[in-house]
Amino acid sequence: MEGLKLDGTERISVDYVQGILQPTPTCDIWDQIWNFQAEPDDLLISTYPKAGTTWTQEIVDLIHNEGDIKKSQRAPTHERFPFIEWIIPSLGSGLEQAKAMPRPRILKTHLPIQLLPPSFLEKNCKIIYVARNPKDNMVSYYHFHRMNKALPAPGTWEEYFENFLAGKVCWGSWHDHVKGWWKAKDQHRILYLFYEDMKKNPKHEIQKLAGFIGKNLDDKLLEKIAHHTSFDVMKQNSMANYSSIPKEIMNHSISPFMRKGAVGDWKNHFTVAQNERFDEDYKKKMADTSLTFHFQF
Ligand code: A3P
Numbered sequence: 196m197e198g199l200k201l202d203g204t205e206r207i208s209v210d211y212v213q214g215i216l217q218p219t220p221t222c223d224i225w226d227q228i229w230n231f232q233a234e235p236d237d238l239l240i241s242t243y244p245k246a247g248t249t250w251t252q253e254i255v256d257l258i259h260n261e262g263d264i265k266k267s268q269r270a271p272t273h274e275r276f277p278f279i280e281w282i283i284p285s286l287g288s289g290l291e292q293a294k295a296m297p298r299p300r301i302l303k304t305h306l307p308i309q310l311l312p313p314s315f316l317e318k319n320c321k322i323i324y325v326a327r328n329p330k331d332n333m334v335s336y337y338h339f340h341r342m343n344k345a346l347p348a349p350g351t352w353e354e355y356f357e358n359f360l361a362g363k364v365c366w367g368s369w370h371d372h373v374k375g376w377w378k379a380k381d382q383h384r385i386l387y388l389f390y391e392d393m394k395k396n397p398k399h400e401i402q403k404l405a406g407f408i409g410k411n412l413d414d415k416l417l418e419k420i421a422h423h424t425s426f427d428v429m430k431q432n433s434m435a436n437y438s439s440i441p442k443e444i445m446n447h448s449i450s451p452f453m454r455k456g457a458v459g460d461w462k463n464h465f466t467v468a469q470n471e472r473f474d475e476d477y478k479k480k481m482a483d484t485s486l487t488f489h490f491q492f
Pocket of ligand 1: 245247250334424452453455456457460
């Protein structure tokens with residue numbers, strides 16, 4: 196594969212894998228990704244992009260390390276948790292990182308369930324899935340596109356809004372993603388969490404995560420993990436806020452990675468007409484699922 200230049204002058208290109216938009220470097224090595232060999236003790240964190248991946252990664256890491264902050268700050272997020280389908284030839288590849296990592300590994304993916312390498316389910320790996328209400332998810336993704344050259348340019352907000360509804364964004368349709376994983380949770384070891392619940396009652400969701408991982412947290416440890424994974428503390432943590440990525444790729448002065456961390460920010464972006472259009476479309480696309488979301492507190 197040719198080296199892709201990401202020197203701040205260009206953006207990544209995209210292509211399709213089975214109808215799902217992906218950065219071209221991912222498409223180029225798709226067979227290797229599909230054939231990825233999971234280990235039974237792998238823990239996978241799966242999300243639609245911008246649903247709270249980094250937050251969940253930080254919580255899980257601190258649970259694993261029994262609240263040892265130094266250990267959780269051993270390396271930036273993207274080095275601690277291989278992102279299996281991710282590759283920027285000049286920077287590295289999630290597959291190679293995963294292969295080089297000692298077990299037990301904690302891995303990350305944004306793949307929709309139908310594109311998940313089959314070995315994860317065959318080996319009965321534990322999987323944590325986090326979903327976020329689509330209005331806030333869309334707004335967060337839009338701003339992430341603006342600041343991140345490893346994604347295509349988002350166009351105007353109006354254009355992005357339409358592309359998101361049509362599923363013409365990387366990792367595909369939000370609706371299909373959350374529904375597909377929701378269905379899968381009944382047959383596999385999947386803990387399905389919601390960003391809004393994590394915001395509303397972080398300690399409760401952290402306990403749920405600990406229980407799923409098989410760890411006990413006393414009140415003091417729970418308090419400590421909740422504190423270190425709060426938005427304000429994580430925003431200042433250079434090992435969790437993506438500030439270590441070269442600014443030619445992620446430019447936090449356009450929009451910081453740790454942007455708002457709120458529920459309901461979509462109200463500052465959606466016009467009344469967009470909101471009506473969104474709700475109508477949502478009703479149709481979500482008619483065949485029991486899955487529900489909170490759009491505000
Ligand atoms: P916003 O852009 O709405 O602020 P991901 O990690 O999946 O890319 O998701 C990023 C989103 O999660 C961003 O949302 C980011 O601010 C938010 N986030 C990250 N850490 C958080 C935390 N500790 N509490 C709340 N939100 C957090």
